[in-house]
Amino acid sequence: MSRQAQCWQAKNFTLQCGATLPQVRVVYQAYGELSGDRGNVILYPTSYGAQHGDIDWLIGPGGILDPTRWFILIPNMLGNGLSSAPSNGDLVGLAEQGLYFTHLDNVTAQERLLREVFGIEQLALVYGWSMGAQQAYHWGALYPDRVERIVALCGTARTTDHNRIFLESLRSALTADPAWNGSGFEGIPERGFRTFARIYASWAASQAFYREGVYYQLGYDSLEDYLWRGWELSYRKRHPGNLVAMLDTWLRCDVSQNPVYQGDYRRAMVAIRAKTLVMPGATDLYFTPEDCAAEAALIAEAEYRPIPSIWGHRAGNPYQNAEDAAFIRQAVQSWLPH
Secondary structure (H helix, E strand, O other): OEOOOEEEEEEEEEOOOOOEEEEEEEEEEEEOOOOOOOOOEEEOOOOOOOOHHHHHHHEOOOOOEOOOOOEEEEEOOOOOOOOOOOOOOOOOOOHHHOOOOOHHHHHHHHHHHHHHHHOOOOEOEEEEEOHHHHHHHHHHHHOOOOEOEEEEEOOOOEOOHHHHHHHHHHHHHHHOOOOEOOOOEOOOOHHHHHHHHHHHHHHHOOHHHHHOOHHHHOOOOOHHHHHHHHHHHHHHOOOHHHHHHHHHHHHOOEOOOOOOOOOOHHHHHHOOOOEEEEEOEOOOOOOOHHHHHHHHOOOOOEEEOOEOOOOHHHHHOOOOOHHHHHHHHHHHHHHOOO
16 A cells, blocks of 8 residues: 655755755655565665656556565655755755765665664665666665665666766756856746757657657657657756756766775675666667676676667656566566565
């Protein structure tokens, strides 16, 4: 069963960047029932721009994640507007300090939430798509004895140079708008949103997706209609400052950039002991199959199983695509203990 979203809070939370938040908040949603031995926990971190209600479509009896068997927790990522973010007051007066969030911050907060609220020490699975997969890899490296399994869909443990160019173009689209004052937005970045959405749409789906006109099958009247309703309107629901904050986290993604591994990427990847299912989209343009395969090769208990899809990056979050959802459901069910 699903419950109302809850909020974990901590005072004087020091971020990896060195800034201290007087208060940090992580809003989370729980599904299912925690077993007596606390051995049925699945952690499902959010992805870029998403809040828990955007990604819980796959939770349900017989779904990709089944709450009749598993206790599933979705913690909202720092910066997404529900948890601490530029839009909700937790960062007031700190922007000039060069504040940013990292996945070390996310995982540190999540670990405390699990332990302090639920007494959870072990995770049966960390399931993540895109930036959620980045957090899953961080969990595996930072807490190798406490994560039994990982399912990483369309994501890597560190941001590649090629991916960085995509992210910088998105960030530039928003911050080149006249509404940006150097540390925040003084209004709605009208031109910024339009440019941002078109850059995103061009990378998130494959050339074959557009060549075959899949957006017509989804009910859009034209390519322009798809770009407006399918992309721009969706991102206009998010505060632009939050979108920049999450981009800054993504840009800094590196599983080894923390006090534990001190920049030794290979050592961080080799440290992951969890049985790890690496599932890139076969046509993903920014978390490419080649990049994901190279990371899978560093993890002792990894299996590489790409999603055969023309949906590009969105193959890993197929709420509009029953074929890819069925492929993922079968793979995940085979990965979980029976």
